[in-house]
Amino acid sequence: MLIYLQSNGSAGRESNVVDSEFKVNLHSDQNILSHLLSLLSDVGHPFSRFTAGNNQSLRDNHLVDVQAEIEKFRKSYYSSNSMKLVVLTNEFLEDIEKYILPF
16 A cells, blocks of 8 residues: 555546545435535534545645645654554464464
8 A cells, every 4th residue: 555655646546536436426415415514514624624525626736736745644644653453364363473473
């Protein structure tokens, strides 16, 4: 995932995915309700400013360099000391520990 987010053009590909999801959900009841709630929320609250993204808000908005923002977020929050590993398996704990503990 880290390599994918840092590769050239990945932000554009991700914005296309978000845009597709936006178009599919544009007229859903949940999306309409969310938009209505954002319009009714306090103007100082972040929820009032943004509810869903599309290419216009993500890629075509030249006020924000999405790739640079992703990199800034990664540098601020992606750190091994704040990450957790979750393993869901039917195997015995002793067997799984042999694979995980060396890392």
